[in-house]
Amino acid sequence: MKIRIGYEITYDCPRPTPMVLVLSVHPSRQADLLTAQRIVFDPPIGAVDYRDGFDNICTRILAPVGTLTISSDHIVTDSGTPDIVAPDVGQHAVEQLPEDTLAFLLGSRYCETDRLSDTAWSLFGTASPGWQRVQSICDFVHGHVQFGYEHARPTKTAWDTYMERTGVCRDFAHLAVAFCRCMNIPARYCTGYLGDIGVPPSDAPMDFSGW
Numbered sequence: 061m062k063i064r065i066g067y068e069i070t071y072d073c074p075r076p077t078p079m080v081l082v083l084s085v086h087p088s089r090q091a092d093l094l095t096a097q098r099i100v101f102d103p104p105i106g107a108v109d110y111r112d113g114f115d116n117i118c119t120r121i122l123a124p125v126g127t128l129t130i131s132s133d134h135i136v137t138d139s140g141t142p143d144i145v146a147p148d149v150g151q152h153a154v155e156q157l158p159e160d161t162l163a164f165l166l167g168s169r170y171c172e173t174d175r176l177s178d179t180a181w182s183l184f185g186t187a188s189p190g191w192q193r194v195q196s197i198c199d200f201v202h203g204h205v206q207f208g209y210e211h212a213r214p215t216k217t218a219w220d221t222y223m224e225r226t227g228v229c230r231d232f233a234h235l236a237v238a239f240c241r242c243m244n245i246p247a248r249y250c251t252g253y254l255g256d257i258g259v260p261p262s263d264a265p266m267d268f269s270g271w
Contacts, residue, residue, distance in 0.1 A: 061137065061138050061139065061140035062094065062135055062136075062137055063135065063136050063137070063138055064133070064134075064135050065085075065133075065134060065135070065136055066131065066132045066133035066134060067083065067130070067131060067132060068129065068130075068131040069129070069130045069131070070127060070128070070129045070130075071123055071127070071128050071130075072126065072127050072128075073123045073124065073125055073126065073128065074125065075125055076122055076123065076124060076125060077122070077123040078120075078121075078122055078123075079120070079121050079122075079123050080118050080119070080120055081099070081118065081119040081120075081121065081130065082112075082116050082117075082118050082119075083099065083119065083130070083132065084097060084099070084109070084116075084117035084119065085097055085117075085134075085136065086115070086116060086117070087111075087115055087117065088115075089136065092136045092137050092138065093134060093135070093136050094134075094135040094136065094137055095134045095135045096134065097132065097134050098132060098134075099119060099130060099131075099132050100130070100131045100132060101121070101128065101129070101130055102128070102129040102131070103124070103128070105121055105122070105123070105124060105128070106121070106122075107119050107120065107121045108120045108121075114248075146191060147191045147192065147195075148190075148191065149190050149191040150189060150190040150191075151189035151190040151193065151244075151245060154244050157246065161246040162246070164241065164246035164247055164248050165241050165244060165245075165246055166241070167238075167241070169217070170216075170217050170218060170234045171217070171218045171234055171237050171238035171241060172217055172218055172219045172238065173238055173241050173242050175219045176218060176219060176222065176238050176239065176242055177242045179222070179242075180197075180238075180239045180242035180243055181242065181243070183196075183200060183239075184196050184197055184200075184239065184243055185243075193243060193245070194240065194245060197236055197239045197240055197243070198236055200239075201232055201235050201236045201239070202232075204222070204225055204235075205221060205225055205226060205227050205231065205232055205235065206225060206226050206227075207226075207227070207228065207229075207232070208226055208227075208228070209228060211224070211226035211227050211228060211231070212227070212228040212231075216231055216234075217234065218231075218234040218235045218237070218238035218239075219238075221234060221235045222235055229269045229270045229271060230249070230251075230270035232271075233249050233270045233271050234249065237249050249270060249271075250270070250271065251268060251269065251270045251271075252268075252269060252271075
């Protein structure tokens with residue numbers, strides 16, 4: 061399956077503005093690119109790429125005063141097959157986890173493991189460790205939270221989502237990630253394009269999704 065991916069983003073800056081853009085295909089999928097990946101700036105400006113702690117390719121720029129349009133357009137190939145379903149997968153004890161996964165057990169600004177730990181253990185402590193426990197977490201979040209764009213706000217956390225029972229895609233993800241980390245299951249969050257795959261074309265801006 062070939063997927064056309066890209067974007068066109070316009071900023072209007074009242075003064076020179078430093079920015080870090082995370083818009084490039086992750087290195088783990090760059091081998092699947094069928095066309096060259098290039099970020100285009102209008103007007104042309106300088107840019108420097110670097111990799112962050114999650115191996116994302118970040119692009120550092122100084123946006124000039126006025127309008128700056130950032131765009132890209134390329135094609136990636138994908139098998140289109142669903143994620144592997146493996147209900148018999150177990151769960152490693154914390155002391156057996158690889159060191160590079162331990163960061164994904166920690167609480168964060170949006171995933172308050174300290175506030176949700178007791179709740180997580182009361183809800184999922186009796187679920188079979190491993191796949192079944194993760195599925196229980198996903199099923200709970202799916203049933204507990206009502207989706208709605210009107211419920212979005214930049215300060216909303218996993219705890220807020222649990223208490224308010226409303227949110228958008230990133231809030232579902234934050235709550236599931238927080239519960240997993242409370243249960244000693246390393247979990248992380250990502251963002252990507254979902255909106256325009258398998259649906260009729262639309263002139264509306266694409267929804268950028270988190271999961």
